[in-house]
Amino acid sequence: MTKAKVAVLISGRGSNMAALLYAAKNPTCPYEIALVASNNPDAPGLALAAAEGVPTFAHSHKGMKRAEFDSLIDLELRKAGAEYVALAGYMRLLSPEFVARWEGRMLNVHPSLLPRYKGLDTHQRAIDAGDSHGGCSIHIVTADLDDGPVLAQIEVAILSGDTADSLAARTLFAEHQLYPHVLAEFVTRERSPDWLLDQVRQRALALPQSDEGLSHGMSSFGIEKGKKFAYFTQDHHGIGIIALLVKTSAPEEQAMLIDSDPDLYYRPAYLGPAGWIGIRLDLGQVDWDLVEDRLQRSWRTVAPRKLTALLDVADQF
Structure with a gap:
């Protein structure tokens, strides 16, 4: 099994980083920690990572502009071969440029049940609001603070007499259980046939008058139940690939x-002599811009001229 390479960003003790690191030691875990990086050279988590044989990088952000510092971190992530980024107590607002570079490949753990209580002081805010439960969330990072799609959550009961510290301590246990599990699912989803088909479906059905059906045992996409412009194949004819x-x-x-x-x-097979091409989707890190382009090119080969003219006009805007 080829493991996905994950870089973890921390600012302090790195307890969630440790949870990810020790989960990665399980031979069945689909990811490995390629780098632990920090904006705080004195972060205790760096020593733990180094002791476990994980490469580390640290550089203070003081005196540097946000985008300049993020470019430095980004360079180290890419040198380490990271495919995904996991924020684990990384106390830095990220620049839009950095978020864009890692769009759809960066997760964060947040100590509240999002969308409640974004930002800081989450436990005290939950207690003050009289909530019955606090909790934690794992979400995809977007440009807006703590606003990306939530992948999973765990509720943590708020007990009588709880303080922010006591609630935080129990919530941390939940974070350590949740983060490794969600990260493992996240890095393997791009090899999941259902997820891949859904990505293709979204792009194919966005084309004018396209529809979906089943043909030759494969999900197929055509124009108003007419000519086909795409097929999604999963181990068709026993060749063992998704394409x-x-x-x-x-x-x-x-x-x-x-x-x-x-x-x-x-x-x-079969369609090749007619000029069809197979594009493998099971190699990891699919270039979805390329897929979208090839779908549109294929759609144009079967679409009526009036439809391609409408698309040409839309593309001008």
Whole structure:
């Protein structure tokens, strides 16, 4: 099993980082910690990571502009080969540029039941509001603070006489249980057939008058139950791969694509002689811009002229 490489960003003790690190030691865990980085060279979590043989990087953010510091961190993440980023008590607001670079690949743990109590002092705010439960959330990081899609949560009961500290201590146990599990699911979702099909479906059905059906045992996409422009194949004919099949303009384009990247493209059985190309979706880190482009090109080969004209006009805006 090829494990996904995860970089963890911390600012202090790194207890959630430790939970991720020790979970990664399980041979069945689908991720490994490639780097632990911090904006605080004195962060205790760095020593723990180093003792466990995990590469570390630390640099103070003081005296640096936010985007400049984030560029430095980003460089270290890429040097480490990180594919995903996990924020674990990283007490820095991220620049829009950094968030954009890691869009859809960065998670955060937050000590509240989002969307309640974004920001700081979450436990005291829950107690003051008279809530029966606090809790924690794992969410995808977006440009807005604590505002990305929530992937999972655990409720933690607020007991009579609880203080912010006592509630925080119990919530931390919940965070340590939740984060490794959610991260493991997150890094493997791009190899999940259901998730991949849903991504293809969203893009294919966004094209004018397209619809979805079943053809030759595969999910297929066409125009008003007419000609097909795409198929989603999962281990079809027992070849053991997940792929998108789309039309090319000519056999010459098909051959050119395969020559350019034979690991990504292939000539599918039955449809290959008609100029269709297979694009593998099970290699990890799918280039969804490329998929969207190939879907649109394929759609154009079967769409009536009036529809392509409408799309051309829309593209101008």
